[in-house]
Structure formats: structure tokens, C-alpha cells
Amino acid sequence: MIKNITNVTGIKCWGAHTGIKSLRRDLAIIYSEVPASAAAVFTQNEVVAAPVTLSKKHIKDGLIQAIVINSGNANAATGKQGMDGAEAMAKTMATELGIAEEMVLVASTGVIGVRFPTEEIVKGIKKNVTKLSSKSQAGSFAANAILTTDTFAKEGFIEFDVDGYQVNMGGIAKGSGMIHPNMATMLAFIVTDAAISSELLQKTVKQTVDKTFNMITVDGDTSTNDMVAVLANGKAGNPKLESENDKDFEAFRTNLEEMMIHLAKQIVSDGEGASKFVEYEIVNAPNEVYARTMIRTISNSSLVKAALYGRDPNWGRIICAAGNAGLAFDYEKIDLYMGSDENIIPVLEKGVPAEFNRNFMKKLLRESHIKIKLDLHNGQASACGWGTDLTTDYVLFNSVYTT
Numbered sequence: 001m002i003k004n005i006t007n008v009t010g011i012k013c014w015g016a017h018t019g020i021k022s023l024r025r026d027l028a029i030i031y032s033e034v035p036a037s038a039a040a041v042f043t044q045n046e047v048v049a050a051p052v053t054l055s056k057k058h059i060k061d062g063l064i065q066a067i068v069i070n071s072g073n074a075n076a077a078t079g080k081q082g083m084d085g086a087e088a089m090a091k092t093m094a095t096e097l098g099i100a101e102e103m104v105l106v107a108s109t110g111v112i113g114v115r116f117p118t119e120e121i122v123k124g125i126k127k128n129v130t131k132l133s134s135k136s137q138a139g140s141f142a143a144n145a146i147l148t149t150d151t152f153a154k155e156g157f158i159e160f161d162v163d164g165y166q167v168n169m170g171g172i173a174k175g176s177g178m179i180h181p182n183m184a185t186m187l188a189f190i191v192t193d194a195a196i197s198s199e200l201l202q203k204t205v206k207q208t209v210d211k212t213f214n215m216i217t218v219d220g221d222t223s224t225n226d227m228v229a230v231l232a233n234g235k236a237g238n239p240k241l242e243s244e245n246d247k248d249f250e251a252f253r254t255n256l257e258e259m260m261i262h263l264a265k266q267i268v269s270d271g272e273g274a275s276k277f278v279e280y281e282i283v284n285a286p287n288e289v290y291a292r293t294m295i296r297t298i299s300n301s302s303l304v305k306a307a308l309y310g311r312d313p314n315w316g317r318i319i320c321a322a323g324n325a326g327l328a329f330d331y332e333k334i335d336l337y338m339g340s341d342e343n344i345i346p347v348l349e350k351g352v353p354a355e356f357n358r359n360f361m362k363k364l365l366r367e368s369h370i371k372i373k374l375d376l377h378n379g380q381a382s383a384c385g386w387g388t389d390l391t392t393d394y395v396l397f398n399s400v401y402t403t
Helices: 050-058 079-097 118-131 136-145 198-211 249-269 288-299 302-309 316-323 358-364 392-399
Strands: 011-016 027-042 063-071 104-109 154-162 165-174 187-192 227-232 277-285 335-340 344-349 369-375 381-388
Touching: 011 118, 011 136, 027 050, 027 118, 027 136, 027 187, 027 198, 050 079, 050 104, 050 227, 063 079, 063 187, 063 227, 079 104, 079 118, 104 187, 104 227, 136 154, 136 165, 154 249, 165 249, 187 249, 198 227, 198 249, 249 277, 249 381, 277 288, 288 316, 288 381, 302 316, 316 335, 316 369, 335 358, 344 358
Parallel strands: 063 104, 187 227, 277 369
Antiparallel strands: 011 027, 027 063, 027 227, 154 165, 165 187, 277 381, 335 344, 335 369
């Protein structure tokens, strides 16, 4: 049996169908047997969904014990009725579990601006809390219950050692469209039995999100509901990590980043209408923020994405996008490479067009995984990001999303 979030000590979950969606599961519950250190990062959209507003309030003290997520309705731009619905979700979960309302995070995903079905969801919570389980099947149910336009569930699990103690970490995520750096229409929930202070966890989560979820793009739209939340309940028994200087903190940080990269890549690979998964890498940049900013600009260029869809080795669009990043940039110093994961070749060398076989390059660009690399020769920092091409299927799909 493949391990998932239910293999994290002290974690139970469930995923169920409440009727918000016609056929698929639409309610997920994640529960820690004990209060957990908690950290989260939320959407940067100025239009904020009700569950995001409520969850920001509840996580302020750094302790959370349960997460309840509905799919099929974003509960965004729904006014007082929507906020009442989000609060009802938290209150119902708290009552059924015998914990304080402030110990519950709430998340929603789906269509924006549709009246929130509070009654159906409250009934669903009451009915399904009793089904919480640590069985692997329960983890898969939860992973499927948070999906919207996704074509597959996104899950991950890692085991690693912290100070001689085995630590487990599992995660689930959703996302397919409305994906843009600075978070996206995506939800990600990661649980671990590591012992770590909430202050250190929040700092670490923010840093790792910047390198992972904030480095993906599908279509350039940041959603109203985005959330990445991490719970650490301490059940592994390791001495609590309190500082970045603590023994084996780096093992925790590295594995958390690995988990986020794994989930982020799954989101991109499921991009709406996408036919290609594109990895962008910048090396020898002045600093990491510079490298990440340039990647986000290039990966979000509609012209770059359209060229990749058409298998057109039009590398000039990449250079043009890099020059639009708002950064000091001298293209005459750089090397640019394009191709597949296994075969990447130079197309620009120190600002001079390189000789390459265009027909062979077109063949490489037919691959489902594409690699684009820039060597700036202007420092020692590097960064990676991930995106898709822009296809006619994406336009067709989103032109009738609500109808």
C-alpha cells in the first residue's frame, strides 16, 4: 500500500460526497489527535475568500488541530452569507471533535461568486466526522475530495530522521487552472509528526513556499482562495526544533522543500489544457530573488508558452521576456539552452546566436517535458521554476467553465 498522510503519527482524515458536486467527493477533513504547531501562507489577491479570512484569524496563535475543506464552491465574493458559512464549518467541526473553534482551519475551492451551500456542508461534516480514520484509503479519499478541475489526486509522503527519531511527512494538494506565482488556485495541506515550534515552522514554510509553490504558473491568474498549511504535531518524539541552528533542522527544512516541490510539480503537470511540463532554470545570477523574479516573468509569458505549444524554437521570446522582468539585464553576457530533459542544447552563447539544427530542436520540443536554462554569468545564485505551454484546449475549457 502506498503511504500517504494517514501514515503520519496521530493523523486521521476522511473525504466524502455531500452533494455540492454531482458525483465527486467534495468534503475533506484532516485531524490531529493533539494540537499541532501550525503555519500557513495565503493568497495575495486583494479579493479574499471567506475561509481565508477566517483561517488567517484562527492560525495567529500558531496552534491548529483540524482542517476542513470543501470543493465545488469557492465561498468567495459571497458577502456575509459566505462568512457565516465559513464560521459554521469551523464551529461544526469544533463541536463534533470537542475542540475550540480557533483550532480549526477552513478552506474552500470552486466557482467564485456562487451562494455558499452552508446547510449541506454542515450536514456533511456532522455525518463524516465519525468516519475519521488512519487507514490509507481515508487519505486517498481526502486527496480526491479537494479537487476541482484536476484530473488526478496529488499526494506525497516522506520518511526521514531527526536526531535519531523517525519523522513522517505527508501532503495533499489541488490545482490545475488559475495558477500563477505568488500562490494560485491551489490548496496544499502538509502534516508531519515532527516536533517544531510554530514560530520556526512559519518562517520555514514561508521560505520554502517562495522556492516552490510561488515558482509555478499555468495561466497567470492568482486566485482568491490559495492556501498552503503545515501542521506538526510532535508525535515523532524528537527534541523540539526551536532554531535554525538546532541539530537536524536542515533535515526538516530540506524534506519540507522536497515535499512542496513534489506537490507543486504535480499541479503544473495537471495544468488545464497543457501539453507540456516546462522546467526553467537560471544559474550564476546575482542573487536568488533576482533569479526567481526572472523565471516568473519568463514562465508566465504568453508568447513563450504559445511558442512551446507550437514546438517553435523561437528563443527570442525568452530573451524578450527576461528583459521585461524589471531587472538589470545584459543579454550579451548570457548563454541560453533549450531542449528536453535528456538533451538540452545552446541556442545563444554570450549574446550571439548559436548554430543548431532547427528540425532537431523541433523534435525535442515535441517531448512532454521541456527544459529551458539561462546562464547569466553574473553571480553564483540559482533558482528553478515550473510552468506549462498555452494551448487551444485551455482557451476552450475556460471559455465555458461555469456553463
